[in-house]
Amino acid sequence: MPLDQNVSGTILVADDQAANRELLDELLSSEGFSVVTVSDGGSVLEQMNLINVDLVLLDVMMPELNGFEVCTRIKANPDTYLTPVVLVTALSDKQDRIEGLRVGADDFLSRPVDRTELLTRVRSLIKLKHRTDELERAESVLFTLARSIEGKDPYTHGHCERLMNYSVTLGEHLGLPKEQIVALRRAGIVHDIGKIVVPDAILLKPAKLSPEEWKLIQEHPVVGERICAPLKSFRTVLPIIRHHHEKCDGSGYPDGLRGDAIPITARILQIVDIYDALTTERPYKHAFSITDALHTMKQEVAKSWWDPQVFVEFEQLVRSGATDSLAKGAAAGRAKS
Ligand SMILES: [Fe+2]
Secondary structure, eight states, X not given: OOOOOOOOOEEEEEOSSHHHHHHHHHHHHTTTOEEEEESSHHHHHXXXXXXXXXXXXXXXOOSSSOHHHHHHHHHHSTTTTTSOEEEXXXXXXXXXXXXXXXXXXXXXXXXXXXXXXXXXXXXXXXXHHHHHXXXXXXXXXXXXXXXXXXXXXXXXXXXXXXXXXXXXXXXXXXXXXXXXXXXXXXXXXXXXXXXXXXXHHHHXXXXXXXXXXXXXXXXXXXXXXXXXXXXXXXXXXHHHHHHTTOOTBSOSSSXXXXXXXXXXXXXXXXXXXXHHHHHXXXXXXXXXXXXXXXXXXXXXXXXXXXXXXXXXXXXXXXXXXXXXXXOTTTSTTBOOO
């Protein structure tokens, strides 16, 4: 079978045996790949922080951190989880493959490594990685746009980052599936991207908004949904963007949804959005203490604005101190709780 020569990329090879490293290095370098070799699991994680890796070839049997443990860490890190990992093992043990799948490995190779099999698998996975990279670039354009909108308002500095961290922590605490956690992470950054259509004079107005100005502000969830809709990977983020200003009693916007009809991810983002708005200084208000913010939110829960269960869980997290390290930049101007 002719091999596709048009794929290149950086491959990180990890093996504690020098002879194995050299063999893979020689095979891959001669095919035009850029190869970096390391001899232990810790160095894999270090290198992945330093260079842009397109694929990892990971020996399973390594001292200290073995291949399974390294793979688990790569797949748990939001910065590296999309990098394909191929486990290389001398064992054709079924149990090993099951364990490999459990830790998120993308493929397997058995020793002795067959050249054609190696190159075919590597090229196919790197092609896939390059497509994912393109998608990531589109995402990063959206993130940059969202952050530049946030950056217009000195009062909301760091708001997106805090929202992302608070909502992911709360989502994980509530046991949400991974897909929804990823959606919360993205929504934390882009939920207000629709504010791009709101003129700065309105967005930054230190006085009360006129009914017309308020109407324009209320369009931002629908506009945001429209901006992000073309990205398929944002499918689960769209309901959060659209519904982050609904209220449980149906008095919110844009659709006046009630109670459970509001997606759980949107109800989570609402809670942390309100909390962050209350605990930071804004042109129209001082920063509330944590106690005062929670007290105000409790009153709003009693008015059926926010999900009572989600609020109770968030309150628990805040009181346990689990959110302290996430409140970066929010403490300035906040009264002592
Ligand atoms: Fe908003």
